[in-house]
Structure formats: C-alpha cells, structure tokens
Amino acid sequence: MFHRPATLDDALGIKARLGAEVTPLAGGTDLIVGLNRGQACPEEVLDLSGVADYDRIDEDNGYLLLSAGTTFARLARCDIACLAQAALSVGGPQIRNRGTIAGNLVTASPAGDGSVALLALDADVELAHAVRGRRWIKLTDFFLSYRQTALAGDELISRVRIPAPGSLAATAWYKIGKRGAVNISLVCCAVARFADGRVTVAFGSVAPVPMRAPRTELLIKDQELADEIIERAAVQAMDEVQPIDDWRSSASYRRAMCGVLTRRLLRQVRHRDGRDS
Numbered sequence: 001m002f003h004r005p006a007t008l009d010d011a012l013g014i015k016a017r018l019g020a021e022v023t024p025l026a027g028g029t030d031l032i033v034g035l036n037r038g039q040a041c042p043e044e045v046l047d048l049s050g051v052a053d054y055d056r057i058d059e060d061n062g063y064l065l066l067s068a069g070t071t072f073a074r075l076a077r078c079d080i081a082c083l084a085q086a087a088l089s090v091g092g093p094q095i096r097n098r099g100t101i102a103g104n105l106v107t108a109s110p111a112g113d114g115s116v117a118l119l120a121l122d123a124d125v126e127l128a129h130a131v132r133g134r135r136w137i138k139l140t141d142f143f144l145s146y147r148q149t150a151l152a153g154d155e156l157i158s159r160v161r162i163p164a165p166g167s168l169a170a171t172a173w174y175k176i177g178k179r180g181a182v183n184i185s186l187v188c189c190a191v192a193r194f195a196d197g198r199v200t201v202a203f204g205s206v207a208p209v210p211m212r213a214p215r216t217e218l219l220i221k222d223q224e225l226a227d228e229i230i231e232r233a234a235v236q237a238m239d240e241v242q243p244i245d246d247w248r249s250s251a252s253y254r255r256a257m258c259g260v261l262t263r264r265l266l267r268q269v270r271h272r273d274g275r276d277s
C-alpha cells in the first residue's frame with residue numbers, strides 16, 4: 001500500500017502503527033536505486049514528499065533547525081560553508097533537488113557527504129514517534145555500525161539541529177573523488193571552528209561509518225592553530241581513521257589524504273574569521 005500523508009503528525013501515526021513494515025520514501029535517490037538493483041520491493045511505502053513544510057530551515061535561539069526533508073539544493077544555498085559545499089558536491093542538480101538530509105543520514109553510507117558536514121557541525125538529530133514523542137540525540141551517537149543507526153523501526157527523523165552561522169567562526173570542506181561531478185568520495189573531510197574556540201574534524205569514506213576524529217580534536221583543543229600543531233594533527237588523523245582497500249582506492253592512499261585534508265582545512269579555518277559564509 002502507498003501512503004502519502006500531508007502532515008508530519010499523520011506520517012508519524014502511520015509509522016507508529018506499521019513500524020518497520022512501512023518504508024519511508026523521501027527523495028528516493030537511495031531507495032529507488034536500491035530497488036532498481038534488485039532489493040525487495042516494500043509492501044508498504046510511506047511517501048514523505050507531500051508532508052507540509054518538509055523542506056525548510058528555521059533559525060531558533062542560536063540554532064538552525066533543518067526539517068528532515070531539507071534538500072541538498074536548499075542546503076547548497078545556506079550560509080555555512082562546509083554544509084553548502086558538501087551539498088553542492090552531491091550528485092547533479094536533479095539529485096540535489098530530490099535528495100534530503102534525513103535520507104542521507106538514514107542510508108548511513110560511510111561516504112555520505114551531508115552526514116560528514118553535519119558531524120563537523122556537531123549536529124543533533126530529532127527522532128520522532130507518534131506516542132513516545134520526540135528525542136534529540138547527538139549525530140555522533142546516531143551511526144552505530146556499517147549502515148546501522150539508532151533510529152527505531154517505528155520512528156522517523158523529524159529535524160536536524162546545527163549551530164546558526166553566528167556561532168561559527170569558520171568551516172571548511174573538501175572531497176577527493178575520481179571526477180569533478182556526480183562523484184562518490186574516496187575521502188572527504190569537514191572542519192569547523194566554533195566561535196567559542198572548539199575545533200571539530202570529520203571524515204567520510206575512511207571508516208564503516210561517517211566519523212569524527214576525537215583524538216585529533218583533543219590534540220588541537222585550546223591550541224592556537226600554528227603550523228606545528230596542524231602538522232601533529234595531520235599525523236594523528238592518519239593514525240585515527242580506519243580506511244579499507246576497495247575498487248575505488250587503496251587504504252594507504254585514503255589514509256595519506258586524511259593527513260593532507262586535515263592540514264589543508266585546518267589552515268583554511270585558521271585564516272578565516274567571523275561569520276562563516
């Protein structure tokens with residue numbers, strides 16, 4: 001059966017009633033690709049594309065609240081450099097017009113570009129249930145293992161919360177791939193320097209899940225981003241990631257590029273000040 005609710009409450013009601021039996025469909029840019037590749041067709045589909053206000057960004061009390069259906073096309077126009085650049089790097093225009101941030105998180109690909117930028121931004125994810133209500137969890141706690149997340153079978157992602165641009169001093173993003181567009185990353189990296197001095201470092205395609213690099217972050221905590229500390233951070237990052245060999249790249253290349261990107265992006269955020277746009 002095909003369900004197409006007009007409100008998030010109705011969508012949550014259907015999800016709570018049918019649980020894992022019903023498969024949410026947002027932009028379909030992962031789900032439909034899977035079906036075309038022979039994945040079993042779900043008996044029950046919950047089409048979220050008709051949900052009111054599903055693709056919007058609100059500012060509230062120092063945070064940006066992204067509705068689950070915020071598309072990459074919209075994120076590409078936001079004032080946060082690492083998120084806008086990550087969004088612009090996703091697929092081509094058609095994919096960016098359809099693909100949503102919640103779909104990127106739930107797919108939980110190690111290469112998920114939106115996931116990596118949001119990790120650097122220290123995002124929280126709102127998981128919603130019609131009866132139990134809504135709960136915020138840290139995005140760092142959302143990715144459990146390869147393609148496994150903390151989302152329960154009867155919940156939907158409803159929103160994602162990130163700091164508003166005023167809370168960020170500078171952010172940076174880079175994706176290494178085999179070509180300039182429609183490009184799955186061999187390695188991607190996002191770095192954020194917050195107005196309170198914190199610096200975060202996140203990577204994609206170098207572990208079973210999109211990851212933060214806590215030991216690298218600890219090394220630069222409360223430090224001036226001088227060349228020497230950046231060099232040590234680059235070495236630490238190479239040690240911290242867990243890349244694999246596959247048909248797109250060797251593990252050793254990926255590891256080396258984590259050092260290169262850590263160095264490059266930390267230098268970028270060191271030199272930018274003020275509003276991150």
Ligand SMILES: Cc1cc2nc3c(=O)[nH]c(=O)nc-3n(C[C@H](O)[C@H](O)[C@H](O)COP(=O)(O)OP(=O)(O)OC[C@H]3O[C@@H](n4cnc5c(N)ncnc54)[C@H](O)[C@@H]3O)c2cc1C
Nearest residue numbers: 026027028029030031090091099100103104106112113157
């Ligand atoms: C040609 C092409 C190029 C691509 N390039 C990139 C790229 O460069 N970088 C990148 O990161 N990705 C890329 N992708 C993957 C894809 O576009 C993203 O992962 C996208 O964000 C998925 O969002 P969606 O709305 O299309 O999700 P869907 O395909 O609709 O759903 C994906 C998963 O999320 C679940 N889901 C969706 N919304 C919710 C919700 N609110 N609550 C709970 N579960 C939910 C679905 O049930 C499904 O399991 C590409 C895809 C294609 C086809």
